[in-house]
Amino acid sequence: MTFASFFSITAMLLILGLFFIVVVNVNMVAENAKKQFDTIQVYLLEDTSEESVNQMIDKLEGMEQVTKAEYLSKEDALNEFKVKWGDKAYLLDGLSKNPLPNSIRIKLNDIEKAEAVVEKAKTFEGIEDIRYYQSTVDKLIHITDLIKIGASVIIVFLVVISVVVVSNTVKLTVLAREREISIMKYVGATNWFIRGPFLVEGIIIGFFSAGIAVALVAILYKKVLTLFSQDAFLLFSTSMVPEAFLVKNLVVIFMALGISIGAIGSIISMRRFLDT
């Protein structure tokens, strides 16, 4: 009986743990992506004066969404490319003339607020084009939101299921001890006196289930991290949540969940027996 409750809570927490891993990592990837894409590039016309460029920078930096706006000359831009391309940079030497425009690079504190800055920049004179990653980021945010909502629904569903399973298994235990309970009631035991042992049992089951589930999820996550840190996935693993952080959070969440599911399950299952 006890084992049935124990297994159902553990299994539920395990599945929950997997979803938790997915959610936190998706979140992490999304946050990283946002950081990488949080710039707006304003390309300038060739003949824009330095004075008006400075004015533009001042205006942009006055906006609360902007952390930094800086001028990037076409030569600097080309150099950046050379650095980025590394040993293939010689390819750029073949250019007869620098094809890149001068530009202003705007760093935002949140890419989701890019629109206002872009609108502002559009009003400036002497600009050629504005580039930013709004649509990419929008899609990313949309997908991560969907994943988060989906996972939350599944998590709630799992919690409800395990409360039902636990209360049913506890009910079997209670049925087996119905006689004892009825005698206790005749002798004048209070409901809490009768409920106490079952409640403690539920809490202990929840506690151990949570412990086992955390350990299993931690082991699994460690394996995944090792796997991903191999060359092919290196890109991935750098943006994954570190194990220690994940386990620390899991312990708190699982303990709270496991113990409350155990406790609530046993209280619910006893309601019928304690009516009179």
Add this chain to the structure above:
Amino acid sequence: MIIFDHVTKSYGSNMGIEDVSVRIDKGDFVFLVGPSGAGKSTFIKLILKEIEADKGSIRVNGTELRNLSNREIPKLRRSIGIVFQDFRLLPKKTVRENVAFAMEILHISSRTVRRNVPQVLNLMGISSKMEKYPHELSAGEQQRVAIARAVINNPTVLIADEPTGNLDPDTAWEIMQLLDQINRRGTTIVMVTHAKDIVDRMGKRVIAIDKGKIVRDDRGGAYGVYEEEAALAALLRGGGVFDSHDI
């Protein structure tokens, strides 16, 4: 002291008891007799507040049961001991533990428990069986344990629901002596029974219930020629002949 004042309790179309008024004083020894389904169990359940009356008022030891919240029910039951036909001992506990259990529920100190349990078991004449399990005892001995459990917390009322139903006549009579002894120490006893010989031999107050009504209430009464009495009672009811006995 138990007072029923115009109490009615029905289960759907099934009448439990109807318009029952009766008063059982402190120290009374009352036999509750009547055919099966007459309302005896309903009467008992109402006293324990296992069920709630539809109409009328029930007072136990001065407490109006209608005003008793669910949280206060345990307190009521601690003032009432109860003994069943099937003993209802916990099979995995020894005699001593079965009795001690009733005290532990009230959070009585273990020192007191250790002192009182042997005393009561001694009183019931089963102190030698203290460490035995229920299945190792005879039916009579099991009932003695059940009585010990019922009286250990000094209840003011002891309810016995056919306590001799599973016992041979000699053992049954021994149990009756025990109940009489408990009654003489001031505990009110309400005993449901079908055992005519016991009722006749004890010569105590007899309340007869039929079809949910009290049809006879005699002090020093006998089980009586029940069927005929019931018919007669029904005839005489309008004249209030039995009401004078109620009080």
